[in-house]
Every structure is written in C-alpha cells, then in structure tokens.
Amino acid sequence: MFGQSLSMNIMAPERIYSGTDFIVNVNINKGNVDGFGRLLIKIPSGFTPFEKVSQNGKFEFDGEQIKIVWLNLPSEKGFTVSFGVKAAPNMEGYQVFRGEMSIGTENGSYRAEARPHIVTVEKTDNIATGDEVKIEYSYIKEKGVTAIRQKPYLDDNNIAVVNILVSKGQLSGFGKIEETIPPGYIAEAKVSNSAIFVFNKSNRKVKYLWMNMPAVNQFVVSYILKPEEGRLENIPFIITGEFMYAEGSTSKTKEIIERNIELEKLLSE
Template sequence: MKKIFALSLLIIPYLLQAQSISLNLKAPEEVYSGSDFLVNVHITKGNLEGFGRLLIKIPGGFTPVEKKSAHGKFEFDGSQIKIIWLEMPKEQQFTVSFALKAAPNVEGYKVIRGEMSLATGDGSYRAEPRPHIITVKKTDNIATADSVVFEYSYIKELGVSAIRQKPYLNDSNQAVVNILVNKGDLTGFGKLEESIPPGYTAHSLVSNSAIFIYNKSNRKAKFLWMNMPRVDHFIVSYILSPNKGKLEDIPFIITGEFMYAEGSTTKTVEILERNIDLKKMLEE
C-alpha cells in the first residue's frame, strides 16, 4: 500500500506537468497597404479550465476588428489585443479570429506576436505562438486589370460581408468597381452604399435586381433591395467615369457599407477592399 501511495505521488505531478496549452497563429504572408485581412489564432488547451487571457501585439499602422472571440471579452488598447475569459471554453481546441486593416501608408516587414496564459486550480500555464512576419507592399488605389491577384481562401470565414475588388481601369479609362456580397440565407432588405472620390460620376453596370441610385451632391452610389436575391452570394458592379478636369492630385479613395435586415434589427458591415479577381465570377 505504501508503495502504491509513493508511486501516486510521483505520477500525479507528472500528469499535471504533461498538461499544456499551445497557440498557432495563421495570417497571410503578404498583404497590400490599405487592405484588410483575417488573422486566426488556434488554441489547444486540452481539458484545462479556468481563467484565460490571450494577448496579441499589433504592429503600428494596423487597426483590428473583432470577428470571433469564443465568448471572451475583446479589448484593444492601441498596441495590443486582449481577449479575457473568466472561464475558458469547454472545447479542447478552439479558434479566435480578428481582421486587421493596414493603413494606406504602411509598408515593409511587420511582426505579430502573442501569448496565452491560463490559471487553474492546479497551477498556471503559458504559451507563445511562433511570431508571424507579414510583408506589406505599397500599392496604388487603382490597380490595372492584369495586376489583380486571386485570394479567395478567407472569404467564407467572414460570414455576412461585402468585399470590393480593388478598382481597375477598363479600355475607356473608366474605373470598374466590383463588389461581392456574401449574405448567406438572408433574403430581406439590403442596401449597399459607397462614397466615391471627387471628380467622378457613378453608373450602374451589374445591379443584381437592385435599384441603383447615384446622388451627385454627396457622391453616394447606392444599391437598394427590398428583397435580396435568394442566392447566398452575388456581385454588383458600377463604373466611375472621370469628369472634365485634372484628377491627378485627387486621392482615389472609396469607402462603403453594406446594411441588411436580420430579424427586426438592421445591421451594418464595412465593405472591405481586397486584391481578388471577381471578373471570373461575373463571366460564369
């Protein structure tokens, strides 16, 4: 009996030490200035339970947006993201995610670092993911058609969203703007609204059953649906024709929002601009 008791004293600390946590940080290796991208943090904690805290240090020039926090409290203090759990999720493995928007003037190598700490009744645990290096490439606000690259892998993870292909010039020197609306099973009211740069006039190209409205006084281009298409995703397009006069010194910046009805509430998401090629989907 004494031998069994002595053996248990040796085994129990070993079992406690065998428990650990680990982090795996996933993000693109290359992004463009002014673009948005998704960061996933995969957390493995086994059966450990208790208070948890995830810290992710964000390089200067990036702005984070919460996407999925696994019921944790998401905070950003200007330099790092903090997600806190008073009680960690029951799952042995789970993922949190957030989007980062790169400022238009960001360029060069940037590093994302993080750490996870977990306090249980048996002790505390800590882990760090491998630092992730991102190369930010400077790019103009208008891309030529042959410089647009494919990048579809993250789109489904965003849920209800709207993604603008980086505008490109057609043969008539007009800027073509394609927007992918990812709506899932929503079928009710929807409105897509864009603020276009000075010196241009917007014309509908592909409306996908929407009413298109262009307000010249406030430079707003709108697609309006009382009932959105039944497909889970679709594309709308418009062109921007330059007005007379010099436009070289005017920044070409488009911002927009997608508004939709979910139950009795209206929700809004920012339209993200990405280097993806939506022309192929328009041709299908």
C-alpha cells in the same frame, strides 16, 4: 509549466497590400486545462486591430498589443479567436506578429508562445491594376451576411471598375447598397442584378435598391467611375459603403469591406 498541454499558432496572410484589412486567426489547443486565461498578441506599428471573435473573452487593445482575458476558458480542448487588422496606407515591408497564451489553474500555470508570423506589406496605389489583385482567399470568406468590394481596378479603357459581392444566404425582400465615391467622378451602372440604380452627383452617392433581392445566395453588382474634367492626382481614391437589408421585421446594416480579390475566382471556389 512552460508549454505543457498548451500550444497555439497564428494564421494570417503572408502578403497583403497597404491600406487594406485582413483577418488573423489564433488557434489555441489547451487540452483538458481549464481556468483563467490570457492571450497577448503583439501588433506591429501601422496596423490597427478590431475585434471579430473573442470566444466570450474580454478584448482590449492598448496601442501596442491585443489582450483577450477569460475568467473561465471555453470548455473545448481547442478553440479559435480572430480579429481584423487594418494596414495604414503608407505601410511597406515585412511585419512580425508575435503572441503568447497563459493559463492559471489551482494546480499551476501554463504558458505557450506562438511561432512568429511574418506579413509582407506591399505598397500600392489606391487603384490596383487587374494583375495586382491577389490575396489568400481562405481569409476573406466570412460567415453570415457579407458584402465585399473588390479593390477597384482600371480596365482596358483606363476606367475604374467597382465590383461588389453580396452574400445573403436565404434572405429575400428589401435590400440596398449605398456607397460614397471620391470627388471628381461620375458613376454609371455596369451590372445591376435587377436593382434600381441611382447616382446622386451632389452627394456622390451610388445606390442599388431591391424591393425583392435576387433568389440566389450570392450575386455581384458593378459600376464604373469616369473622371470629370480637371486634375485628380491629389484627391484620395476612397470608397465607403454599406449593405442594408431586412431580416424579419428588423433592419440590419453591414459595412462593405474592401479586399484585394478576384470575385470570379472567389465564386468558383
């Protein structure tokens, strides 16, 4: 029974930058059909997927395609699974995502294919200029506690600016941001939002520390990176970081995710 009572579609940005990651949502409408289910998504070469929301299915990636298997499908008539995808730094051009969904029941089998989704990858330098910061904003609004780094850009003085948006909801109390910057730079605070700012040159660590985080649900901290003397052309410009916070008596950690976004526009939506 090809496509009967079963349909699916793939939702993802139409344009991304090399070296960044993004979210893919797969919407599945199965009606009243229940039973064994299998979702296959072909992943183009150069992309590395990672699990986000599998709706109690078993997520696997064999190097070429994602497979999510359910022994018993979710009871809802329609549901969405999502996964993240990391683009390799040297990617460029258009890439095609294809997918199919199969369901097996006592009364027969069902199968549906998604319309292919094309993602255009633009190759960029590791530091973006201000007018290059573009993305489909609906795909980077994640639920819960998150920390998002706007892709660093050069200001009018040719200095790299790093902005981090923390979405913490109603959390209060202890919080810490810790980032490792590339070699050859000195970090200076720009916006600390009541945090203690510390830069340790020996281990290239930038830290923001709060004993009590700001009362607002979302806030931004910023720092600048000034190059030291010497040639930096051959040094990869990579920043990694974590946001650590206390939830009750438990300490938790979230990776700081880098996105090609304008934080002012994101906060205004």
